[in-house]
Amino acid sequence: MRSKLFVPAARPELFAKALASAADALSFDLEDSVTPERKSEARQTLHDWLVALPAEYRSATPPKQLIVRVNAIDTPYFEADIAAVVQRGVALINLPKPERADDVHFAAECIERAERANGVDSVDGTHMPVRLLLNVESPTALQNAAALASAHPRVAGLQLGLGDLFEPLGIARRETSAISQAMFTLRMAAGVAGVFAYDSAFANIRDEAGFRAEAQLARAMGFLGKSCIHPSQIALANDVFRPSxxxxxxxxxxxxxxxxxxxxxxxxxxxxxxxxxxxxxxxxxxxxxxxxxxxxxxxxxxxxxxxx
Incomplete structure (x- = not known):
């Protein structure tokens, strides 16, 4: 999963284009890219699309990993999101803003209920079909990152959210020393639990050199890949995280x-x-x-x- 492309769930006209892209994974977003008044509509749209997925995406080796970023557990949208999008073909639920192990346990319980309700079975009879990618985007979450990663077998990885982590603290988003420390801390926490670490998004779409430099740092830190907020970033991520x-x-x-x-x-x-x-x-x-x-x-x- 060298590259993971964000796809707003409220923009169904982009879904087919995203599937046709070179991204290794697609992350359909119900959180930041969807306004409160459109949450319900976007959720239903994504649900209907997931239910109609081609069979190849329900196999053990799908063409792309499909991920859904739901709303945080302390919002009124979370449980409805989980009930709608935990479907066959979805590999990961990207959970924003967990801070303690109890948050992970609650999310895992909701996923398990939705799997039963939606008839989502293990692909090979042993592995849980829908796992968790946890966003680490607050000082508390970074401090508790190892506990979050180890909280439940459904946790597959930790994802760094540098914008949310740095901005409230007045830390410059491009401060390399701060980025390096955050990456190292997250990677060590992921290593404790034996899960993967995934890099943050890079907001300046035009700054290809900046994206590449940050991706190279993440790869040097042992990260699996980098989030992409625009299709133009996919090739950069794929190139950096490709073994030479x-x-x-x-x-x-x-x-x-x-x-x-x-x-x-x-x-x-x-x-x-x-x-x-x-x-x-x-x-x-x-x-x-x-x-x-x-x-x-x-x-x-x-x-x-x-x-x-």
Whole structure:
């Protein structure tokens, strides 16, 4: 999920265009992009569209991940949102403004009820079909991020909301030191629970260099991808979060060398002048998995992995 494109739920004329885009995921928004007087209309529109989704989006490997950002749990819209949009084909509910584990528990309970009511079954019989992507966008949420990430098995990831986090505190949105600290804190919290970390939106659509720089920082911090508020940002995110050819080649060599090391009973070994042990091997495996999913391996690399 290198790129996640926001799609206002009140703009159904954009839905087909979003599906046809190069974004890895679509996040249909019932929160900030929808005015209070249009909440009910947007919710119904999105519900009807989700119910009519093509079968390919209800499979274990859909063409795109479908996400819905609902309204916060302390609004009068939350429970109606969940009841309407927890449908087959929706992978994640993006929950804004949770601050404590109890918030996550309540959201998970509501999702479970909606799954039963809407006949949403596990794709493979073991995994919960609809999981949670939690927005971390307040000082309290950032302080409690590890507890939020660990609060419930439905939590799949944490997403940084820098605008909401910084603006009330008077922190400049482009202050790199502040961004770095927030990213690092969120990534460590996600690591505690074994969930992914996802980057914030970047509001200046015209500033491609700024978007790319922030995305590169997020990737260096181990984030999975970046939110996009405009289709023009999709290609930038996909490029930054794509494993490079050099990274793929090195990872394949690490896996190839691990086969020999395992056979010889060697716990640490050198590849491309770098000492490799278990953490580096795990990273190489994860990178190769991503490259396979994106179709980036060449024939020789596939042969090496088949032999390994």
């Amino acid at each position: 050819d050099d990274e793929i080649a090195h990872a394949v060599r690490v896996l190839e060398a691990s086969r020999t090391a395992s056979r010889d009973g060697v716990g640490a070994y050198v590849v491309d002048g770098k000492m490799i042990d278990v953490p580096f091997l795990e990273r190489a495996r994860a990178l190769v998995t991503d490259a396979q999913r994106m179709g980036l391996l060449n024939d020789a690399q596939r042969d090496v992995l088949a032999a390994a």
